[in-house]
Amino acid sequence: MKAVQIVKISEMRVVELDKPVVGTGEVLVRIKYVGFCGSDLNTFLGRNPMVKLPVIPGHEVGAVIEEIGNDVPAGFEVGMNVTLNPYTNCGKCASCRNGRVNACEHNETLGVQRNGVMCEYAVLPWTKIIPAGAISPRYCALIEPMSVGFHAVSRARVADNEYVMVIGCGMIGVGAIVRAALRGSTVIAVDIDDKKLELAQRIGASYVINSRAENVHQQMLEFTRGSGADVVIEAVGSPATYVMAVDEVGFTGRVVCIGYAKNEVTFQTKLFVQKEVDICGSRNALPADFRAVINYMETGDCPAEELITRIVEPEKALDAMMEWVANPGKVFRILVEL
Missing domain, CATH: 3.90.180.10 (Medium-chain alcohol dehydrogenases, catalytic domain)
Structure with a gap:
């Protein structure tokens, strides 16, 4: 063969x-x-x-x-x-x-x-x-790459009254945007490509930010009414986006990391403590995540x-x-x- x-x-x-x-x-x-x-x-x-x-x-x-x-x-x-x-x-x-x-x-x-x-x-x-x-x-x-994004949303325990920032609108980020929107949250999608951001809006993002052209922090404060994101899902895997995730999560928020950063990342660790932020990894997906993606795809949306x-x-x-x-x-x- x-x-x-x-x-x-x-x-x-x-x-x-x-x-x-x-x-x-x-x-x-x-x-x-x-x-x-x-x-x-x-x-x-x-x-x-x-x-x-x-x-x-x-x-x-x-x-x-x-x-x-x-x-x-x-x-x-x-x-x-x-x-x-x-x-x-x-x-x-x-x-x-x-x-x-x-x-x-x-x-x-x-x-x-x-x-x-x-x-x-x-x-x-x-x-x-x-x-x-x-x-x-x-x-x-x-199905499999989208299920990885679905799993990250489950790890984040996303609820319907929360602001969810998704950094990276590739396939895995798309899965995270869809799942967070299905849970009723307000999704803010971040990427450097306007075409991907336009698609992000059509699949559930309420707001989008082009991080190459716009001030991410100012936009986040505006969109979240000054509170920052309740959840940030990092789906890129670069030092800059890891730092962005910690900077933009609100006090007592959650950061979920999917992407692998290839280089060392330097953080202002005081933000971990001051914000009492929960940081967790998200790896692969569970059978329930696959089923959830299949259910979504069967809707035709x-x-x-x-x-x-x-x-x-x-x-x-x-x-x-x-x-x-x-x-x-x-x-x-x-x-x-x-």
Whole structure:
């Protein structure tokens, strides 16, 4: 079968692999679409320390069930549209014992710590197969990244009388904006791209700020009537946006960190104490977050087509990645159609 492989830094090619064979308790899926995510970009650029090259990327998946192994419970059918839960959990670490399997100490995500599924077929345990109803495989590939944003909103315990600032309007930020708006909060979206900010308003943001062109602090004071944000969700992963999150959260507010900053971040730590701010991380997503995204997409309100920047065949994956490297702020998702 055909697969895309990141061979070494800045080198990607199409390779041939054996088609996997379904086993007991497993499901064989025909992969239709796989999205490139930020971790794949970092792998390609040599900035992902968790990856050992060569590796098959891909964990944002739209697929169709092709074969079902023995001892798979009812509820799975050949031809069913599905997405995949791409994380593993050991069941023994502190996170797993506490029921937060998304943050397993020994997690191996598809395309990161182990080979992903940017290939024509994949076999997974039935527990990692998520039925997606009438959602097309094309749009199923958007479920996982949006679920990460949904999970961050749950971590933040967002309520309907709160101001929620979302820094970064990429795919994960989009998920956070949607989920916070669905919970009835007043969402303030921040980005440097006006096109992304315009979309943010259409999916639920009440206010937007272009941080390159506007004074973020002044705008935040105006929008929140001087109180600052009750919740700030950092979905970029840069020192500047981490500092912004702490600066703009209000007293006794909550900051949720999704993005990985590649460099050290310097804070005025007195703000942690003075504001008595709660700061927490948010990693991956839980099955409930996947279901919540599916429920949202089934309403028909999701502008899914606008979240797809480009669709390419495997042979054009390298060209698409190079374009993303050149213009990182202009991409929501690049899908590879297999």
